[in-house]
Amino acid sequence: MLNALIVVFRESLEAMLVIGVLLAWIARQPNPAALRRGLWAGVGAGLGLALALGFATFAAQSQMQGEALEKFQVGMVLFAAGLIVQMVLWMHRHGRHMRRELEAQAGRAAGALGIGAVAALAVAREGAETVVFLYGLGLESQGGDRLGLLAAALAGFALAAATGALVARGARFLSYRTLFAVSEILLLVIASSLLMAGVDRMIGLDWLPPLLDPVWDSSTLLDDGSGAGRLLADFAGYRARPSASLLLAYAAFWSFALWRLRRSAKPVS
Template sequence: MLNSLIVVFRESLEAMLVVGVLLAWIARQPDPGGLRRSLWAGVAAGLGLALALGFATFAAQSQLAGDALEKFQVGMVLFAAALIVQMVLWMHRHGRHMRRELETRAGHAAGALGLGAVTALAVAREGAETVVFLYGLGLEGNGGLLAGAFAGFVLAAATAWLVARGARFLSYRALFSASEILLLIIASALLAAGVDRMIGLEWLPPLLDPVWDSSSLLDDSSGVGRLLADFTGYRARPSASLLLAYGSFWCFSLWRLGRATPAPANGKV
């Protein structure tokens, strides 16, 4: 539930902030009425595209069985992990300029139709990412997936409202910085699940299994240990291949975050 809450919160908040930025830009235009209707049509189109991706994903799974289904599911888990990393890195570099970039795109759009297309693509991207992330989390049997997703959406709506109201105590950058680390932790858990699946299918050698056994201290099959396993990828009896993949993931992610660090800026978004 916690994983889906964080994922949906982050993705929904991004989409809502995009819409908020464009609405603020529209309000400054000479004839905002038609542009505003086009924007909401773009939002509806973007949501429709994301739902279509969701239906296509489940339809594809329903047509597969045996090894083909296993390959599809492993691929989706690893793709979800990679997509989270890509999204975090992109927002880390470009997030502080998001308002200016959106307003520039809106200004260059060919009237109401162009603005609707810009909105649809932005919303569809966030929605499509959410579909992939939730599908990957669902494959790992995370309980309370829908409840967490709903809570994340409600929390994102409340946060976007506070940002729009100019809440002094709410820093957009600090909020997204914290969510970056949480999302990378979720991505590492998805990677661990994918590596476990590949070892179980004998697509990847375990090298040494297990490297240690901490189940007597913290079992990963129940209680706090299970929560850590779902959220962080903790394993009480990890294989050497899993540890290598886990270590490589964090070295790469932190290295790329360091390289993508934007120049410091004062103020809140």
């Protein structure tokens, strides 16, 4: 549940930041009322596109069964993990220039329709990413857990709205830069958990050899089926009895992610 809260919080906060930047730019223009209407129409269109993707995803799943469904679900879990990494790396490299880039796009847009298109694309992107992430997380939940997932997602949205309002009002103890820096690490931890779930599924389906299974057994110290071990397993991909393939995938993920983060920290030329 914590995973869903963090993902929705981060994605919603990014969308709200985009809307806030565009609203600030619109307030400085000679005809702000028409541009503001175009902005909110674009926000509505972006949300509609994201919801359409959600319906399409579940409709596609409902038409599949057996091995085709397994392939689809494994693919979505791995895609969600990769998308989180891509989003974190992109924001790490370009986040500091987002305001300038958005204002430049708004300046090039043709009136209210153009502003609406900029807003629609930005909101649809964040919404589509959220749909993919929640679908990937939902595959690891069953029954009542999915209601908890929905509650956590709603809580994440509410927290993002409250955070955005505090930052906009100049709260000294909050800043977008600090929030994004902390959430980057948390999102990468969630991505590693999704990757572990995908690798587990592929091993269980005999699509990937375990190599050595298990490498160790720490279930007597911290069982991954209940309590704190289950929480750590869901959030960070902890396994009490990991296979060698799982450990190799985990090591490769963090080696790649940290290497790319260091490269992304270099100024854009």
